[in-house]
Amino acid sequence: MPLLEINDLNVRYGEIVALRGVSFNVEEGQVVTLLGANGAGKSTTLRAISGLAKPASGDILFDGKSIAGLGPEAIVRMGISHVPEGRRVFPGLTVKENIMLGGSNRKASKAELSGEADAMFDLFPDIRKFSGALGWTLSGGQLQMVAVARGLMAKPRLLLLDEPSLGLAPVIVQAVFRIITEIRLSTTVLLVEQNARMGLSVADQGYVLETGRIVLGGKPEDLWANEAIAAAYLGGHGKPAAGLAAH
Numbered sequence: 001m002p003l004l005e006i007n008d009l010n011v012r013y014g015e016i017v018a019l020r021g022v023s024f025n026v027e028e029g030q031v032v033t034l035l036g037a038n039g040a041g042k043s044t045t046l047r048a049i050s051g052l053a054k055p056a057s058g059d060i061l062f063d064g065k066s067i068a069g070l071g072p073e074a075i076v077r078m079g080i081s082h083v084p085e086g087r088r089v090f091p092g093l094t095v096k097e098n099i100m101l102g103g104s105n106r107k108a109s110k111a112e113l114s115g116e117a118d119a120m121f122d123l124f125p126d127i128r129k130f131s132g133a134l135g136w137t138l139s140g141g142q143l144q145m146v147a148v149a150r151g152l153m154a155k156p157r158l159l160l161l162d163e164p165s166l167g168l169a170p171v172i173v174q175a176v177f178r179i180i181t182e183i184r185l186s187t188t189v190l191l192v193e194q195n196a197r198m199g200l201s202v203a204d205q206g207y208v209l210e211t212g213r214i215v216l217g218g219k220p221e222d223l224w225a226n227e228a229i230a231a232a233y234l235g236g237h238g239k240p241a242a243g244l245a246a247h
C-alpha cells in the first residue's frame with residue numbers, strides 16, 4: 001500500500017480550478033518530485049494534502065485512511081509535515097525556539113524538544129551559530145534551513161517541501177539538496193520544485209503538472225529523455241533548454 005495515494009483530486013479557489021483530476025502515489029521511503037511552471041498547481045497539491053486547501057472532489061489516502069477535508073492540525077498529528085514556500089520564521093524567537101515550534105504537535109516535553117532541536121544543528125551546521133540568538137539576520141538559505149528543521153521536528157512520516165531552492169544561490173541550493181538526501185534516509189518526501197535538474201536529482205519518481213493536470217510522470221531518467229519536461233518549463237513550446245538536454 002502506498003504511504004500517500006491521491007485519487008482524481010480536484011481543488012478550486014472560487015471560480016479558479018487549480019487542480020483537475022490529479023492522481024499519483026508516494027511509496028514509503030521514496031522522494032517524489034512535482035515539477036511545473038508557476039501556477040501549475042504544485043503548491044495547491046501540497047496544500048490539499050496538509051489540509052490548507054479543501055478538495056472539491058477526489059480523495060487523499062494517507063496510510064490507507066482518507067484525510068481529504070480534515071483540518072491541518074489533525075493531519076500534522078497523523079504524521080504529515082508541510083514546509084511551505086516563503087520560509088516564515090518568527091523574529092521574536094531565537095532560531096532554536098523557531099525550530100522547536102515544529103514539535104508542538106507531539107507529546108514530547110520541552111526538554112526532549114530542546115535536545116532534538118540541538119541535534120538538528122548536526123544536519124544544519126550552517127545555522128548552529130544562530131541557535132540562541134535573538135535579533136538574528138539570516139540569509140535566504142539559512143531561513144530555508146530553519147524552515148526545514150522545523151518541519152522535521154514534527155517527526156513526520158511524510159515531509160512536504162515547497163520549493164526549497166526558490167531564490168537561493170546555486171551553491172546554497174546544493175547545500176539544501178544535500179540535506180534532502182540525508183532526510184530521505186528516514187523520511188518519505190514529496191517535493192515541489194521549479195528547478196527540474198535539482199528536483200529530479202534526488203527523486204525516485206517525478207510528475208509534471210501543467211495548468212492543474214499531471215501531464216507526465218515517471219522515473220527521473222525517463223523524464224529527462226522526454227522533451228515534454230523541457231516544454232513544461234518553457235511554456236509548452238517544446239524547445240528543450242540547453243541545461244536540461246545536457247543532463
Ligand SMILES: Nc1ncnc2c1ncn2[C@@H]1O[C@H](COP(=O)(O)OP(=O)(O)OP(=O)(O)O)[C@@H](O)[C@H]1O
Nearest residue numbers: 013016017018036037038039040041042043044045
Ligand atoms: N489563494 C488563492 N486564491 C485564488 N487562486 C489561487 C490561490 N492560490 C493559488 N491560486 C491559483 O491556483 C492555481 C495554482 O496555483 P499554485 O500556487 O498551486 O501553483 P504552483 O504550481 O504552486 O505555482 P507557484 O510556483 O507560483 O506557487 C493558479 O492559477 C493560482 O493563480
